[in-house]
Amino acid sequence: MTRRERKAQTRRTLIEAALCLIEGGGFAGLSxxxxxxxxxxxxxxxxxxxxxxxxxxxxxxxxxxxMLRQLMRKARKRISETGSVTRTSVNVFMEFVQSNGNLFRLLLGERIGNTPSFRSALQAELNRFTEELTEDLERQAVRLKTSLGDPSIAAEAIVAVVFSAGVEALDTPGHRCQQLMERLILEIRMILTGAAVMAKKNQAKIE
Amino acid sequence: MTRRERKAQTRRTLIEAALCLIEGGGFAGLSxxxxxxxxxxxxxxxxxxxxxxxxxxxxxxxxxxxMLRQLMRKARKRISETGSVTRTSVNVFMEFVQSNGNLFRLLLGERIGNTPSFRSALQAELNRFTEELTEDLERQAVRLKTSLGDPSIAAEAIVAVVFSAGVEALDTPGHRCQQLMERLILEIRMILTGAAVMAKKNQAKIE
DNA sequence: TATTTTAGTGAACAAGTGTTTACTAAATAA
DNA sequence: TTATTTAGTAAACACTTGTTCACTAAAATA
Structure with missing residues (x-):
């Protein structure tokens, strides 16, 4: 085995170890x-x-x-297979939270943590996520021939709601997760219909 | 000075010290x-x-x-003085985040942190907050003779959106906070109109 | 082949950690 | 007044921490 491969391998080991230890105590309390x-x-x-x-x-x-980019890709793929946008997205998201819990903890824990470089890096990651969602919402609006006004605002709200549910899901036993998801879906629909209605009103005002 | 008073005083000193140190490094990295x-x-x-x-x-x-209870009380008082519900609430909330930043950090940082007893205590605190908001929404709906369907869902969404903005406000320089608040207000209005519209649709279905 | 690079090691360091101990001085109780 | 309780202390303990150092053995290069 070449030296570069060996090095990459132990590097991976270290990363995995850290990820594993985060589970039982955040990144801050990690030596x-x-x-x-x-x-x-x-x-x-x-x-x-x-x-x-x-x-x-x-x-x-x-x-x-x-992880977040894989999440997006997977969601898009499944949506194009099934059709139902919100429900499918929420499903994919929750699956990811369940299987990548530690990364998730890192994302949301260090967003407020001590280290400024972490905070900005994570906020940037989250912003990218919001942007992609914004574009998706825009495309969907065009396809359905409706308008959401400024879709970035709806996207921001949706991301907030989704990640908040993600946090809650982290220590919710599997069987109660379904409930959580149903609520989440309702919340997202609220935001989307709210955005559509408000856009229509504003349109009416302008004309 | 009596002994009890002295003791209470140093206890306070310790708490203040901890609160002050949280600013520069979360609770986990705190000895x-x-x-x-x-x-x-x-x-x-x-x-x-x-x-x-x-x-x-x-x-x-x-x-x-x-802090959260004071927050609620202050918001209610100001609302009864000014009338505008959403805008006033957001104002009060943001003032609190600015002046009680460290408590806020604790609230959101340790919600995901290592210590299980913290997590559950904080989640309980947040749930109480959501409940109170639910009741407020209910009263408002009655007063305006409209319906929000199940107001607890709208309340949950609003709390998520508000606290997410709170986190962002923590390191947003004062002059850009206004922007942040305007977005937040729009997001809350979205949720509320969305909830109202969906409730009306469901009502129509039933009749 | 012989030589150089380098990923990984074990030992040592100064410094910081949580916790216990016996002690002091002042407030309380007798 | 005298005796007791107790909030706060200083010193010591056994550890853990981050970091550096000279060293090895194996892969890469010449």
């Missing part, structure tokens, strides 16, 4: 030595891969970004 | 010694007031609850 211990590697080895814990954190945030 | 140092008190003194850091944390969470 370099814990990570190396969990990874089965000497403390000094850490410095061959990251200069800092903050550096590791930024690598984790890259993973979050990747 | 007992740091708190006592900031409070100007010997480390051992801590144990005369709290058994644990977790114990201190729970005391802080009580403060959060107090």
């Amino acid at each position: 370099l030595r814990e990570v190396t211990r969990q990874a089965g590697v000497a403390p000094a080895t850490f410095y061959r891969h990251f200069s800092d814990m903050e550096d590791l954190g930024l690598a984790l945030i890259d993973e979050v970004g990747l | 007992l010694r740091e708190v006592t140092r900031q409070a100007g008190v010997a480390p051992a003194t801590f144990y005369r007031h709290f058994s644990d850091m977790e114990d201190l944390g729970l005391a802080l969470i009580d403060e959060v609850g107090l």
Whole structure:
């Protein structure tokens, strides 16, 4: 096995270890030595891969970004198969929260955490997500020949509502998740119909 | 000065110290010694007031609850003076976020954090907030002789949207906060009109 | 082949951590 | 007044932490 591959491999081990440890205590209460211990590697080895814990954190945030993009892609694919937009999106989202819980915790925990570089990186990641949703909403509006006014506002509201439900889902036992999803779907529909109605009123005012 | 008063006073000092330190690094990365140092008190003194850091944390969470209740009361009072519900509420909320930033950080940071007892306590606090908002919405609907269907769903959505904006406001410079608030107001109106329209449709179906 | 690079190691460091101990001085109770 | 309770202290404890250092063994290069 080549040296680059080996290095990449232990790097991955470290990332996985950190991700695993986040589950039981956030990123803030997470020590370099814990990570190396969990990874089965000497403390000094850490410095061959990251200069800092903050550096590791930024690598984790890259993973979050990747996750969100995969999430979007998967949702779009399934929507084009099934048709029902909201319900399918919510389904995909909840599946992701269940299986990538730790990344999710990172995303929402460090958004308020101490480290400024984390906060801005994560906020940027979230903004990108909102933008993509905005574009989707725009396309949908064109397709259905309606208007949502400024779709970015609806998108922002939807993202807030969805992620809030995501947090709640993190420690909701599986069987009560269905309930949670039904509420979430209603909330999203509220926002969308509200946006449509308000857009129509504004249109009427202008004409 | 009586002994009880003295004790209560240093207890307060410890709480204030913790609150002050949270600003620069969340609750998780916060050591007992740091708190006592900031409070100007010997480390051992801590144990005369709290058994644990977790114990201190729970005391802080009580403060959060107090803050939220004050928030509600103040909003109601101002609403009865001015009339405009949404705009006034958002104003009051944002003022609170600006002046009680650290409590806010605690509320939203530890909702996902490591400590299970924190999570549940904070979720309970948030739920109480949502409930009160639900009742307010109900009263408003009666007064305006309209219906929002199940107002608890709209309330949940509004809370999500408002707190999400609160997080963003935490490190938004004052002059851009106005923009943020305008968006927030639009989002809330969306949810409310959406809820009203959907309730009307459902009503029509039943009749 | 011999030489250089380098991912990973183990030992050591100074500094910070939570917690317990016996102690003081002042407020309370007798 | 004398005796007791107690909020706060200083010192010590056994650990954990981040970081550096010289070192090894194996892969890459010459």
